[in-house]
Amino acid sequence: MIINSDWHIHSEYSFDASNTLSEIAESALSQGLCRVGIADHANYNDNKFLSDIKRSAEAVKAANEKYPHLVLGVEFTPIAKPEYDYAVLHNGSRDGYVPPEEGTPYPIELALTKEEMLSLGIRYAVGASHWRVDSPRAHVYQKDISVCAREWYRQQLFMATDERVTILGHPWYHPEHIWYEDFSVIPHSMHMDIGHALKENGKYIECNKGFFTDYVTTEKFRHQYADFLREMFEMGIKVTFGSDFHADFHDVRDLVEPYLKASGFKEGDICEVAEEDLWQ
């Protein structure tokens, strides 16, 4: 198999997921995966997400007694700094937050500081773009390819250089799938800039199963996307696999690996996060 470990799985401690840790751990053993990373959502620094992440961390640490192959991670998404600051000022509540019209594009922030991550026992982080944070109510206006490409580029470059991110998760995922027919609409220079930043900062890039299994991606896109991952690999960037399962964690390698093989991936090319790249 090309894929031997999985660094992006959601447990029941994510608001939108239902896998229990023992289901994940047992499924991993039966799939023959040597290590699996639990990367529950840490979207915002509000009480809801902070409590989810605390519960995830405590449960993974307890499960490690029986299942040492589970690794505690977290999944970040870029958020707007003014919203982060608002939650800090309002005791962990985002209620009543109004995005300022001025000062856009907003500086990017992530939900946890490095110190907070370390005190929770988190060993690595997946950082992944999910939506725009560059302007007020940007979630609503996400259909323009060139505007979105610039914003995804900004976010992904941020994560490629931020010390809190270990793996760039599902690069170029888009909730409205706007470039899922022809990936070449993303300027190649953006891939190169992000690739150089990942490499210089010793970060990993994720091969996420969704691009190869979701009905929304075309065959053409899937091959273009595997070629993109191969180009990153050939630049010297380490590639991990993330199934990103939220429920019913199971083996999907037979669906993903044919695309990877067609782009030149061989056994040994998709790696684990090295022990020296895991915190604590």
Ligand SMILES: [Zn+2]
């Ligand atoms: Zn994600």
Ligand SMILES: [Zn+2]
């Ligand atoms: Zn995820």
